[in-house]
Ligand SMILES: [Fe+2]
């Protein structure tokens with residue numbers, strides 16, 4: 092019997108939070124998804140996460156929250172993450188950073204799901220360890236009985252994301268790209284049975300630039316001056332994907348990406 096997993100792209104600000112709160116449970120039901128992963132690195136004011144903002148989408152339609160380069164943007168989240176056992180920070184950072192980069196979680200439908208959060212190095216500012224080496228290490232650490240393994244590869248370059256997907260093809264259930272906030276049209280199953288999409292997209296305003304106010308972003312680009320980039324909280328679009336997979340083999344059979352306006 093195949094299972095379905097819902098993966099939701101970067102949740103941006105209050106509008107994104109409200110959209111997830113109001114729509115994600117219905118999406119789960121509509122697509123019969125027993126498990127849901129959401130990237131929430133932009134959930135607090137567009138940059139970073141707080142326990143309160145994560146609480147805001149509770150009772151959470153997401154079983155596991157992933158993150159990325161903005162994980163520490165909110166003051167105090169380095170302490171808060173210690174008590175949030177379903178929230179991941181990228182795995183390939185210094186081991187001195189708090190939190191976990193991967194975890195194995197119970198799937199209410201069947202068995203367990205491993206979720207790995209990695210961050211890319213191409214066109215990214217963070218100084219991080221090799222995501223490929225880190226993925227290899229983690230796959231050795233995950234118990235062999237856990238076949239369903241989902242990777243959020245939070246990265247800018249499509250080449251790096253495709254390389255990771257092929258590197259892990261046949262060894263994980265899916266490699267799902269995040270970070271660019273723009274959904275790509277390349278969702279597919281690789282030869283070894285791994286589902287892949289270069290980028291899931293975001294939960295953010297349709298009338299924005301990556302979730303930010305258009306005028307502010309244009310001012311920043313045209314003047315080169317620092318500008319406050321306000322988050323737009325209206326006309327929220329939900330970008331997500333549903334992955335169908337066999338929990339016995341861990342191989343994916345289908346990945347369907349979609350982009351819908353939130354019914355607020
Ligand atoms: Fe990011």
Ligand SMILES: [Fe+2]
Pocket residue numbers: 101132133159270271272
């Ligand atoms: Fe993001």
